[in-house]
Amino acid sequence: MNSPAKLYQADYGTTIIDFSLQYSDRKTLGITVNPDLTVSVTAPTKTSVEEVQTKIENKGRWILKQWEFFESFLPQTPKREYVSGETHNYIGKQYRLKITKARKQDVKLKGRFLHVSIQNPNDRLKIKLLLAQWYRNHALDIFNWRIEQNLDLFQKYKLEFPKLIVRRMEKRWGSCTAEGKVTLNPEIIKAPVKCIDYVIVHELCHLIHHNHSSEFYKLQNKMMPNWEKWKNKLELF
Ligand SMILES: [Zn+2]
Secondary structure, eight states: OOOOOEEEEEEETTEEEEEEEEEESOSSOEEEEOTTSOEEEEEETTOOHHHHHHHHHHTHHHHHHHHHHHHTTSOOOOOOOOOTTOEEEETTEEEEEEEEEOSSOEEEEETTEEEEEESOTTOHHHHHHHHHHHHHHHHHHHHHHHHHHHHGGGGGGTOOOOEEEEOOOSSOSEEEOTTOEEEEOGGGGGSOHHHHHHHHHHHHHHTTOSSOOHHHHHHHHHHOTTHHHHHHHHHTO
């Protein structure tokens, strides 16, 4: 009987490789990169997570090559048009873009709509920039709020409120330095609040364990027992 697969991460240089690990009664360890870019590992029952992480790190170059190969077949995510009627997400909810001509430029949430007032409603680049700015401003408030809430879980570690940086990153939701500086990707505020909490709890755990060791996962499981569910959901955003 195979045990259910669990999610882990390994570090390859600055790249984080997520992988699912499943134990089985096979004798050798197998690493598969799937066409959807997920990495699956099947390992003999006695293998420790650290051993698997080392294997993954040794195979890092090959995994990145596989990713590149499969990436070329993936459908491109739909490009944003920044026109009225288009759907944009904010904290897990969908809002319709409504662009109106106005002398004063402004972005506001009203009911189910995300209103953009702008002098030239056809200036899509400007609308894109205004929206990015709006998301970024809200990200800071939301992150401060969620960090404060989640810090309560870490009371016994006496964590201080980390120095927070909001910055767009190509392939990461968050990161954390050894000095305790946390960087969060403003994109994640489009996802449900629990997904945001997952990223924050993950980075707060890194303030205690600066790697993806089994101690790190033990702590993360304790602080957010169902984190895998929210991580998977976040992947879809
Ligand atoms: Zn991490």
